[in-house]
Amino acid sequence: MIFDRNNNRDVAVLLGAGSMGTTILRRVCAGMTILFGDISEKRLDEVKKEYESYGYAVETQLVDAASRDSIEAFAQKAASLGSVKYYIHTAGASPNQAPPEKIIALDLVGSAYALDAFGKVMAAGGAGLLISSQTGYMFPPLSQEEEMQIMTTPPDKLAELPCLSNERITNSGTAYIVAKKANHLQVQYAATHEWGKRGARINTISPGIIITPLAYDEFSANGEGYQRMIDATPMRRVGSPDEIGAAGAFLLSDAASYITGTDLLVDGGTIAAMKNGQFQLGLSVLRKSLNILKQNRKLPIVGSFRS
Ligand SMILES: NC(=O)c1ccc[n+]([C@@H]2O[C@H](COP(=O)([O-])OP(=O)(O)OC[C@H]3O[C@@H](n4cnc5c(N)ncnc54)[C@H](O)[C@@H]3O)[C@@H](O)[C@H]2O)c1
Numbered sequence: 038m039i040f041d042r043n044n045n046r047d048v049a050v051l052l053g054a055g056s057m058g059t060t061i062l063r064r065v066c067a068g069m070t071i072l073f074g075d076i077s078e079k080r081l082d083e084v085k086k087e088y089e090s091y092g093y094a095v096e097t098q099l100v101d102a103a104s105r106d107s108i109e110a111f112a113q114k115a116a117s118l119g120s121v122k123y124y125i126h127t128a129g130a131s132p133n134q135a136p137p138e139k140i141i142a143l144d145l146v147g148s149a150y151a152l153d154a155f156g157k158v159m160a161a162g163g164a165g166l167l168i169s170s171q172t173g174y175m176f177p178p179l180s181q182e183e184e185m186q187i188m189t190t191p192p193d194k195l196a197e198l199p200c201l202s203n204e205r206i207t208n209s210g211t212a213y214i215v216a217k218k219a220n221h222l223q224v225q226y227a228a229t230h231e232w233g234k235r236g237a238r239i240n241t242i243s244p245g246i247i248i249t250p251l252a253y254d255e256f257s258a259n260g261e262g263y264q265r266m267i268d269a270t271p272m273r274r275v276g277s278p279d280e281i282g283a284a285g286a287f288l289l290s291d292a293a294s295y296i297t298g299t300d301l302l303v304d305g306g307t308i309a310a311m312k313n314g315q316f317q318l319g320l321s322v323l324r325k326s327l328n329i330l331k332q333n334r335k336l337p338i339v340g341s342f343r344s
Contacts, residue, residue, distance in 0.1 A: 040092040046070045047160070048119045052102055052111065052151060053128030054084045056249035057168060060278040061125055061285030066093065070118050074100035074111045075128070102128035103143040105150045105192065112154035123289055124155045124165040129216075131251050133258040137212035141201055144216035149192035152223055152239065156231030164289045165232065165239040167224055168281075171304040173217035173243055175311070175318070187219045188226040217243070221300045228298030238297035240288050245304025247276045269316035271306030 049066040051058045054075040062071065071093050075081050081097040088095045098114050101107045115121050129144045148167055155165060179187065183200040190198060199205065206212045224239050232239045246252055246267060252275075256263050267275055284303045287293055302308060310316040 041068075041094060043068070046094065046119055047122040048072055048115055049123040049125075050074070050111075050115045050121060050155070051125045051127070052100060052108075053126065053168075054080050055127055055251070056278045057244065057247060057281045057285075058125050058127035059084060060282035061166065061289070062123075064282050064286035065123055065289050069122065070094045070096065072096045072098065072111075072115050072118060074098050074102070076101050100128075102126075102151065103139070103147040105154075108147070108150045109154045112151075112158050115155070116158040120160040120163075121155070121158050122160055122163045124151075124159060124163070125168075125285070125289075126151050126166065127168040129168065129251075131255050132209035132213045133254050134251065135209060137206045137209050138203075140209055140212035140216055141196065141206060144213065145187075145201070145219045146192055146195050148216075148220055149195060149223055152227040153192055153231070156227055156235065156237075156239075159232060159235050159237035161236035163235075163237040164293075165227075165237065166285050166288055167220055167239070167241045169220035169241040169243045169300060170213070170217040171243050171245045171302060171308055172214045173219075173221050173300070174302065174308045175214055178211070178215045178218050184218075184222055188222045224300070225298045233297070238293070240293075240296060240298070241300040242281060242284055242288065243300050243302045243304065244281050245270065245276055245302075245307045247278055247281055249278060266307060266316060269307070269310050270304070271310060274305065276303065276305055 047069045049062060049069045050072045051062045052074040054073045071088055073081055073084050073095065076099070078099060081099065085095045085097050096118060098111050100111045126148060128147065130140055159165065179200055186198055186200065187195070195201065201215070206215060220241050224241050227239050246263065281303060284301055288296060288301060307316065
């Protein structure tokens with residue numbers, strides 16, 4: 038059976054074929070060729086089978102989203118398939134899944150590689166989405182000067198910045214906060230440079246706690262802290278991948294045609310509760326983040342801490 042007789046289909050790309058990414062993709066990819074990239078061959082096989090069963094033309098490629106060469110090859114593959122209309126980037130590791138160097142390499146430097154590589158192949162009128170996190174709002178992890186350095190340093194040189202050194206980034210939690218804040222900055226830069234010049238939009242979404250395999254890894258390491266956060270969230274519950282799907286589909290759609298270079302916080306109000314002092318991070322988080330706070334002690338701290 039031939040399900041689609043059209044040639045020259047637009048291409049929708051997802052790097053990190055996990056829960057949130059596939060939920061966003063499903064809402065926007067009708068009539069397009071889908072290209073999935075992931076580090077897990079098993080996961081690629083699963084999504085290929087699933088999306089082919091819905092009638093889609095599906096391509097897959099093994100990609101390490103921390104490797105420049107791997108991401109560039111992936112962007113070339115996307116361009117070879119047709120006009121690249123959507124790029125969704127969700128490949129990332131959370132604090133309990135990886136050591137600090139890996140989180141910086143994947144969640145921060147890898148994102149910069151991807152924005153660079155796809156900034157060269159996006160179609161005019163296309164749109165991209167990078168999944169950041171609510172943690173990017175938790176305290177100002179970087180000074181203004183460091184924020185500028187993150188935005189303007191070529192991806193290959195990012196890991197050499199003093200603000201990303203082992204002395205500053207001493208644990209995975211800190212690495213995650215810095216990387217997710219950096220994602221906000223990276224799309225600001227991309228939107229005003231390569232992506233903007235091509236007539237393509239790029240934004241981030243910062244999810245709160247969303248039930249995915251990654252979130253379960255975090256719960257098993259710090260269940261009590263997460264329970265307090267869920268209880269203090271104004272919505273009084275976790276979020277579902279579908280709620281990120283809806284927000285992502287909006288940002289990719291023409292309804293968001295004047296939105297680029299910005300972040301949409303989808304957290305059930307957790308950050309608002311922190312800013313009001315209604316939710317406080319535990320002392321262990323404060324201790325782990327002490328290096329950041331010492332460096333930036335002149336900056337106002339968003340949120341407050343339990344003693
Ligand atoms: N789930 C949450 O509560 C939550 C909250 C805030 C932010 N996030 C962020 O959302 C993003 C997606 O997470 P998710 O919850 O959908 O997780 P998920 O585990 O469902 O999906 C992540 C996918 O990325 C892939 N991946 C991991 N390392 C890779 C690499 N080096 N190269 C290519 N692919 C790789 C995994 O195989 C997996 O398919 C992550 O960046 C995460 O930090 C998640």
